[in-house]
Amino acid sequence: MRTEQYGNYQCVTKEEEYDFVVCGGGLAGFCAAMSAARNNLKVCLVQDRPVLGGNSSSEIRVNPLGASRFHAFAKESGLLMEVIAKERAINHSEAFGDNGWMNSLWDMVLYDMAVKEPNLTLYLNTTFVEVVMAEKNEISGVICQVANAEVRLLLKAKIFADCTGDGLVAAKAGCEWRMGEEAREEFNEPHAPRQGSDNTMGSSIHFSAKDMGRPVPFEAPDWAIKDFDEDFFYKQGRIPYNPKGGFWWIEIGTPWHTIYQNEEIRHELTKYTLGIWDWIKNKDPHLKQQAENYALDWIGQVPGKRESRRIMGMYLMTEKDLISKTVFPDEVAYGGFYIDLHTIGGLLAEHSEPSHALSDQQKLDATIDGVDEKSDYAISTYIAPYGIPLRALISKDIKNLVMAGRNISTTHVALGTLRVMSTTALMGEAIGTAAATAVKNQVTIQEVPEKYMDEVQQALLKAGCFLLNHKNEDKNDKAKIAKVTAGSSKLLKGVGPQTKDWHSDTFMLNNKPMTSTPVTLKDRVGQLIATSKEGIKSISVCLSNTTSKVQEIDARILQVQHIWDYDNNKGYKPSWEGVLRILPGKLQWIEIPFHLNGCDVVSENQMIRLDVGPNAFVEWEMSPTVETGQMAVYEMATGRMRKLQEGRSMSFRIDPPQKVYEPENVLSGRTRPYESTNLWKSDPSRSLPEWLQLEWTDLQEIHEIQLTFPGHLTYEYRMYPPFFKDPEIAKDYSVFAWIEQEWQEVLEVKGNYEYRKCHRLNQSITTSKLKIVIYSTNGDLSAGLYEIRCY
Known part of the structure; x- marks a missing residue:
């Protein structure tokens, strides 16, 4: 640390060196930093807000959406599921829609995980300012400014990650980028417009309201926008389903620029939000009476962006990849949200996104979200889970730069599905793991897709992630050569x-x-x-x-x-x-x-x-x-x-x-239902405890045991209630080893609610048999296990 003197003013400059520096602390950046740190890199995470989480944070409050919205058992696992399990177990906040209900306990879970990680240095309230180039195609460092501390940072690293959303690091480093809509003929994308444009999807702010138990009046300020009629809401796809708030359609982008005119957008959104609340409270013939006792509790003042710069990578994802479900050799993540292209202009447009602009009859047939699932638009944009290649997350122009989030290498149309946060969290975990692989093998990140993909994919699977076209083939996993038996199995x-x-x-x-x-x-x-x-x-x-x-x-x-x-x-x-x-x-x-x-x-x-x-x-x-x-x-x-x-x-x-819940399913290589159940479940008619056993023909030396329990996969995040601990997850359990002709307890766990547990033993054991005994679950009658690994 050095102090620079400018007259009577002093500025502190700190220079630090890391393996991996991540700029941007949304879910993508958080997962990138955490995965790299857990893979033994020295990591620095820089975030320009006071909290982690980006659009999901308490500042913006967007519920992390992903593949599970449209596909059962498609919930994103790995780090994100770890976050969700921790947050739901302690949080009283109850979902009332897609947005607006997240609170600061979500932020605190992310913060707690980050500060506990010994290989991770976290800088909040710290803004990326500039890149320092070693040469034309390589970054040597980034300059950042700590707000309200008058501290300037020079952060050097081997690899950098742009998770800023706006692609600011990549843009300043000279990377090629796109912004706006590609013309249909450029990539033959059915949902692209006939002519390209600079238009982007808009940004949103959200609000929440609270039931006060008595009538609460509301008068909007005179600068609020209040010239609405019933058609604006109920015939143009902007239905306010309840007075609690959280409406995704409070959105504005074009004609404003989502980067340069972010403040103008924020103010316009605030004007509309207050006017919309005025409509609900004082004019809405459907909701006015229900809203009588509600008072505004919170209005966001940080716009949540959907689209800005997209950095060109070693591969550009297009709509064709989504529709044809391209099988990528460098697959590192998956998506499954529909191609959600919001109508350009948002509140200024004739209607919201096409699937919400319904006829009166369609409204009767629509789901609770107001979407006609059988409209031509809904049918054409519904896609099965698809793979995401690592090359789309690596800059083609800078040899030590990766990206995750809405700024990855994709067309505007493909971004419609790739941009949702649960999917971007998987991207983040992937680039952190890939960065660790590059550093370990002393190669550039651009060499990893060609030379080290099996290592990256197996590391992601070991960390609890799911890949559509890959399963556990880890040669070091000793459980794979064991014989598996159990006390009982469900039929x-x-x-x-x-x-x-x-x-x-x-x-x-x-x-x-x-x-x-x-x-x-x-x-x-x-x-x-x-x-x-x-x-x-x-x-x-x-x-x-x-x-x-x-x-x-x-x-x-x-x-x-x-x-x-x-x-x-x-x-x-x-x-x-x-x-x-x-x-x-x-x-x-x-x-x-x-x-x-x-x-x-x-x-x-x-x-x-x-x-x-x-x-x-x-x-x-x-x-x-x-x-x-x-x-x-x-x-x-x-x-x-x-x-x-x-x-x-x-x-x-x-x-x-x-017999689809047999004990050998724990060695299927999958940790969720896919080709089959891939799950061992005990007979629910038998009371717990229940056990599952591994047996080897030769003695094995074991120092680590990993367990993946069922749980948190069935439904999307917003369906899980406050203080939720998944009933299928083992609560109290022990692991025993056969040592010196008797069963000896090597670990005991009480009060567990996490779906995945990695147990590193205090000292290695040598054994021919291991047994996990589950004494109780968090509510289910059966004990269950997707996978056991031994190292």
């Missing part, structure tokens, strides 16, 4: 209208507990079912005939590749198809007699899908719960399926019961 028998478990008691829909729900089969509905090699004799479904006449309905069974295999146009030949006859009456179990022998299944533990419908006079009862990985889908367009509602299971029974 899949099916679920019904009366099936009751923690799902129905924990999760709320429209402020009511989940109950069985009749689904009218005006569209074909499918139920995913995991199978085992024993074969199937029959499947029964619980149907209702709402007429006084016998109804007939088509049914078929298809073998699918994985749980997000939505495309019926691949030429799959049904394993069985026929017509069901349903007599008049409610809740009838209709048996489908057929034989699917084990040899007819593509592989052991193959997923099948039972499709029923359409017939608008027949209902299929949805269960209050969900069998792991076995959710319902429906046909939104000919040959194209999508998740049905929040992803519960339809009522079905299967004979004989299927």
Whole structure:
């Protein structure tokens, strides 16, 4: 540290050296810094705000969205799920929509994790100012200014990450970048405009309101924008669903520049927000009475940006990659949000994004979010989970610069799905891991995609991440060569209208507990079912005939590749198809007699899908719960399926019961349902404790044990209630080793609620057998485990 004197003024300058410097402390930057630090790099994280989290922080309060919004069991794992598990366990904040309900406890979880990481130095309230170049294509350092401290930093590193959102580091380093819309013909993107432009998606601020228990008047200031009519909200896709706030459509961008005119945008958004609240409180014929007792509690003053600069990388992602689900050799993350292209202009446009501009009839058929899932726009923008390549996260112009967040190498159209925060968090974890790999192997980051991808991918999987096209093949994982047994295993028998478990008691829909729900089969509905090699004799479904006449309905069974295999146009030949006859009456179990022998299944533990419908006079009862990985889908367009509602299971029974939760599943290499359940679950009819055991033919020296429990995968983040500890996660457990001809306890855990635990033993043990004994869960009747690793 040195002091520079300018007359009577002194300025402190600090020069520090790291392996990896991350500029930008949103979820992408946070995950980049944390993953690099956990992979033994010396890391510095610079954030220009007083809190971490970016758009998800308490300053902006956007709920982190991702693939789980549209795909069951697609929740982003790794560091982000670790954050969510910690935050939900301690936070009283309850979701009332997409935005506005996050609070400072979310910030504190991020801060707590960062300051506890010994390899990470954190600078908050610190603004990136300038780059220092070693040569034309290499950064040697960044200059930053600590606000209100009169401290200037020169941070040197081997690799730098631009997670600023605006791509400021890359732009100042001379990288090529894009901003605005590409023309349709440039990359043959169906959702691109015919002519390119400088237009970008807008920025938003949010508000929240509080029920005071008595009438509270509100008068907007005279500078607020108040010239609204009912059509502006209810016919142009800006429906205020409740008086608590959190409306994504309070958005403005074009004609203002989302970087240079950020302050003008903030003020315009504030004017509109106060006017919108004035409408809700004093004029809205649908909401005025409900809002009578509500008072404004918070209005954001930091606009949450959706789009600005996009830095050109070694690969440019386009809409084609999303639609065709390109399999990348350097896959490091995945996405699955729909192609969410907000209407240019936001509040100034004729309507909000196209899927929200509905006719009156469409509004009756729409979901609670006001989206007609069967509109042409919704159908064309719904995409299955897709992979993201590391090359899109590495600058093509600067040999030691990576990026994660909305500023990655993508077109405007592809950014519609890539920009959501849960997806960018995965990008961040990927670049941090890749940076560690580059430093370890003494190569540039640009060399990693060609030379060290297996190392990066296996490291991400080991850290709890999920990759669509890769699974655990770690040669150092000694569990992979063990024989696995367990005290018991659950058999899949099916679920019904009366099936009751923690799902129905924990999760709320429209402020009511989940109950069985009749689904009218005006569209074909499918139920995913995991199978085992024993074969199937029959499947029964619980149907209702709402007429006084016998109804007939088509049914078929298809073998699918994985749980997000939505495309019926691949030429799959049904394993069985026929017509069901349903007599008049409610809740009838209709048996489908057929034989699917084990040899007819593509592989052991193959997923099948039972499709029923359409017939608008027949209902299929949805269960209050969900069998792991076995959710319902429906046909939104000919040959194209999508998740049905929040992803519960339809009522079905299967004979004989299927062995799909066997102990060997913990060595499948997957830590979530995909091709099958990939999960061991104990028999719920047996009381805990339950155990799972690894046994080797030779003695093994073990110093580390990693456990991945089920939990936090089923639903999107906003559905999890306050103080939530996932019932499926083991709460109290021990690990025993067979040493000197007896079982010796090597570790004991009490009060756990985290889905993934990494246990480094105080000293190595030599053993031929390990046993994990689960004494209690956080509520589920079964013990469960996705994966065990031993090193």
